[in-house]
Amino acid sequence: MYIVKDVYQYICNSVPSVPPEIGGILGSMDGVICKCQIDLGHPKSCGCFYSPNVDILNRTINSWKKDGIHFNGLFHTHFFGVQTLSDGDIAYINTIMHAMPSYIHKLYFPIVVLPEKRMVPYLATRNGKTVDIKIDEFIIV
Ligand SMILES: [Zn+2]
Numbered sequence: 001m002y003i004v005k006d007v008y009q010y011i012c013n014s015v016p017s018v019p020p021e022i023g024g025i026l027g028s029m030d031g032v033i034c035k036c037q038i039d040l041g042h043p044k045s046c047g048c049f050y051s052p053n054v055d056i057l058n059r060t061i062n063s064w065k066k067d068g069i070h071f072n073g074l075f076h077t078h079f080f081g082v083q084t085l086s087d088g089d090i091a092y093i094n095t096i097m098h099a100m101p102s103y104i105h106k107l108y109f110p111i112v113v114l115p116e117k118r119m120v121p122y123l124a125t126r127n128g129k130t131v132d133i134k135i136d137e138f139i140i141v
Pocket residue numbers: 049076077078085086089
């Protein structure tokens with residue numbers, strides 16, 4: 001996962017260091033993440049895990065398109081140094097991957113681990129009906 005330094009620092013410095021979990025979307029150009037939109041979550045969320053506000057995120061994704069920026073994935077925060085994906089995370093990653101148009105076969109789902117403010121770059125790849133999730137290389141440009 002290639003990410004522009006300013007975007008990486010912006011995310012690490014903007015996410016609240018106390019619960020609830022929040023998240024946001026990532027946009028890329030030429031394979032490099034160069035844009036993000038932080039999402040405080042769905043207003044009716046229980047607050048125990050990140051639940052995206054899909055309406056706001058879709059509006060952002062559409063406005064990015066005009067600037068040639070592609071939707072490239074979703075990040076969210078985890079507390080207490082937890083860097084593994086929860087069952088809920090894996091479920092929503094699968095749902096999103098299967099909902100994507102066929103030309104999108106990979107997306108990033110990084111976790112921002114708190115309090116360390118460290119990003120763990122999960123990459124989901126769709127192969128037909130299955131979705132593989134693994135930790136990708138992390139390169140700040
Ligand atoms: Zn999670």
